[in-house]
Amino acid sequence: MRKSVMLSTMLVVCSLLFSACSNVCxxxxxxxxxxxxxxxxxxxxxxxxxxxxxxxxxxxxxxxxxxxxxxxxxxxxxxxxxxxxxxxxxxxxxxxxxxxxxxxxxxxxxxxxxxxxxxxxxxxxxxxxxxxxxxxxxxxxxxxxxxxxxxxxxxxxxxxxxxxxxxxxxxxxxxxxxxxxGAQLRVSRKLFVNKEWLARVDMELPTTTEEFYQLLKAFKEQDANGNGDPDDEIPFCSQDFNSVQDTMFGAFGLANRGQHNQVVDYDETFHHVRLIASTPEYRSYLQYLKKLYSEKLLDNNIFNMTKEQWNNNAINDRIGVFAHTNLANLPADQMDNFVAIDEALSGPDGYKLWTAVRANFxxxxxxxxxxxxxxxxxxxxxxxxxxxxxxxxxxxxxxxxxxxxxxxxxxxxxxxxxxxxxKQNDLSFDDVVATYSPYPGGGNPTVEIAPYFKGGEMAAVPANAAIKLFQYGPKEYWPSFTFTSEENERLSIIESDIQKYCENSRIDFITGKRSLSEWDAYIAQLDELGIAELLSIYQAAVDRYEGMKP
Known part of the structure; x- marks a missing residue:
């Protein structure tokens, strides 16, 4: 259908019957x-x-x-x-x-x-x-x-x-x-641990980043999958690096306004927005991941993981811990092998947050x-x-x-x-459900909420973990901000450059291509790229949002 002129009048006015309506259409x-x-x-x-x-x-x-x-x-x-x-x-x-x-x-x-x-x-x-x-x-x-x-x-x-x-x-x-x-769907990422590996190394689920490191180390050194090959375990793996980052940020006090803003969060001391990738906490986070990467506790293919590699790792019982929304990316016969960490990890500086949580959006x-x-x-x-x-x-x-x-x-x-x-076709949950419901893959114009949603997030392991992790979420959640056309024009230039530089530098710092002793030079380059203007635009968006609140 098309129209030749712009919309001039709206058709069919429906009254809002909030009080006496049945919820069956x-x-x-x-x-x-x-x-x-x-x-x-x-x-x-x-x-x-x-x-x-x-x-x-x-x-x-x-x-x-x-x-x-x-x-x-x-x-x-x-x-x-x-x-x-x-x-x-x-x-x-x-x-x-x-x-x-x-x-x-x-x-x-x-x-x-x-x-x-x-x-x-x-x-x-x-x-x-x-x-x-x-x-x-x-x-x-x-x-x-x-x-x-x-x-x-x-x-x-x-x-x-x-x-x-x-x-x-x-x-x-x-x-x-x-x-x-709801908590089950707002907590966007969890950490899942292979419970058979956990039993073999005789350890408990970690509650701190140090305990998490020791668990990964045990998985690496003690033939955790029990196949006799001491070198085929991947202690910490995921389908993409962003999932790893989402689950680690909270332990370092990062993304403290929730999932929707991965570029900026809030400086609780000076009460204004800050660029996450320029903070001392972010430097500590990079240092921790560099340690995991250098000791091959974090999958060294994490920055270019393919679906085929992931599936091969899962099928061959090579994964100790992975970060994801649910267990639906595993083969059906693997799902029962994993439990979830349901307490936010305490970081080296005392932060104990789970910031991989969405707003009501x-x-x-x-x-x-x-x-x-x-x-x-x-x-x-x-x-x-x-x-x-x-x-x-x-x-x-x-x-x-x-x-x-x-x-x-x-x-x-x-x-x-x-x-x-x-089970019969060795397909994932999403692969099968997608033939019945359009929801797998996301971007659905609806509300996903219990009890009407039965995606992988609602399975017992991820759902119970989400409910508990939600208690460690940020004290306030920012929405996904909108901007004026002028602000968008500037952001399309400076934010793109800053994000690209930060992402490339993140890889270099974690993989050891670049030393963290170059941190001051890294910050200086960010200043040249325009973080002051970036922060002023985001601060204006935050101020507008505060003005919208009831």
Whole structure:
């Protein structure tokens, strides 16, 4: 669908019925019941009924979507059922993750016949650029979001950190986000330890960085996997270095405002923003990781790990500890071999934080409506269902007694047949679930929250650890900040240069290519790259956020 002129009037005003609504949506003449198990006490705040089908006419929408690996969205169970429920035919245009930036640009510039860009994780700076150029719709204009996606609107209004993450300084809103709520989903990274290795070296789970070092050392020196080869163990491994960093930062007092800002955090002494990579605490962190790397306790392939290498390490029982969100990246028969560290590690300077924790938010750019769409009202209604209790359950788990079951305690779980597919085909949790639900891979325009989400984070080991680690989280969480177009323009230059320099230097310091005795020269170079201006821009964003608080 396209429109030839910019949006001038909004269609179909939906009233906000906060008080007396059922949390089961109304389905007319489609014969589909998602579940009969929902209580009269909704978890989400809007609880405004959605009436299906959405239209009595033969209607279609064209959606550009970034899916899971190479899976065709037409083959995903939830999408097939949702077409029947809504009466809206979807014409999908899949795009690979490494091609989506260029594809989105071309779609918008050429005013292609696309009504919705979904799961493409468009960053805030690009959203502002596209929005101010008139290429995507401002959902705040003429109450477009409020009138047509009342459940999403209600949620954002009741969660200031979520609202701040999608609201620009001028009040515009260019996307619907993904929100992760609850400790199980807000704690983004955990440390998982091979319990069989732990038993072989006769040690307890560590509670300090020194104990963690001693555990890794034991794994390295005592043939922890018991195969007779004393040199094939990788004490600390992960699929990517950022996961390692996320789990280590808190022990050094870094990222003390949570997961969403990995460039700056807060100086508790001088009460202003600071560049994380320029602090004495960061230097201590680098020194610690350099020690792990030099003794081959940290995987020396950590900076260029491939999925094939990771899988090979996991299958051959070479991994002692790894950092990740959950256990879903392991083969199914390996998942029971790991336990989680559920207490924040105390660092050498007395910090005992777990800062790999999100605000009540996940990411921007989950759903964006091009300016060329001529039925934004219908697109938003199509999306709004996913911000209801029933809708987020359906999005993540499908339909009761077909793809999920209700346990005796009222909790939800995937049907036994889904777990059987994992075992029979030696596939990961995400690989199998992605054929039923669109959520694996992230960037979902919905709220991921217990009890309606049954991803890998909700398994007992990661979920219980997250609940305990959440207690060690920052005292305050910053949102994902938005900036003015002028600020974005400056950040696109100076922040990119600073991040690139910091990342390259981080590798050099940890691998020993560069000595930490060169720290002063490193700081001097950061000054030349413009950290003063960078910090002033972030301080302005923090001040705006403080002004938004109730």
């Amino acid at each position: 109304i389905h007319q003449n489609n014969g589909i019941t998602v579940t009969s198990s929902l209580t009269d006490k909704p978890v989400l705040v809007g609880d405004i009924p959605c009436t299906f089908p959405l239209t009595k006419e033969d209607t279609s929408l064209n959606i550009l979507i970034s899916g899971y690996d190479d899976l065709n969205p037409e083959d995903v169970y939830v999408w097939k059922q949702y077409e029947k429920m809504t009466g809206v035919k979807i014409n999908w245009t899949p795009v690979a993750s490494d091609e989506r930036k260029e594809k989105i640009y071309n779609v918008l510039i050429n005013q292609s016949d696309i009504d919705l860009i979904m799961r493409c994780k468009i960053k805030a700076g690009l959203l502002t650029q596209y929005g101010e150029s008139g290429l995507i719709l401002d959902l705040s204009k003429n109450d477009l979001l409020k009138n047509n996606a009342p459940n999403c609107y209600a949620y954002l209004q009741s969660h200031p950190d979520s609202l701040a993450s999608v609201t620009n300084p001028d009040g515009s809103i260019y996307s619907i986000p993904q929100v992760n709520a 996940h990411s921007t750019g989950a759903a964006v409506i091009p300016a060329s769409c001529d039925r934004p009202d219908l697109v938003l209604k199509w999306l709004d269902y996913f911000w209801t209790d029933e809708g987020t359950l359906f999005y993540h788990m499908g339909i009761e007694n077909e793809t999920f079951i209700v346990n005796q305690d009222g909790s939800y779980d995937y049907a036994p047949e889904i777990y059987e597919q994992m």
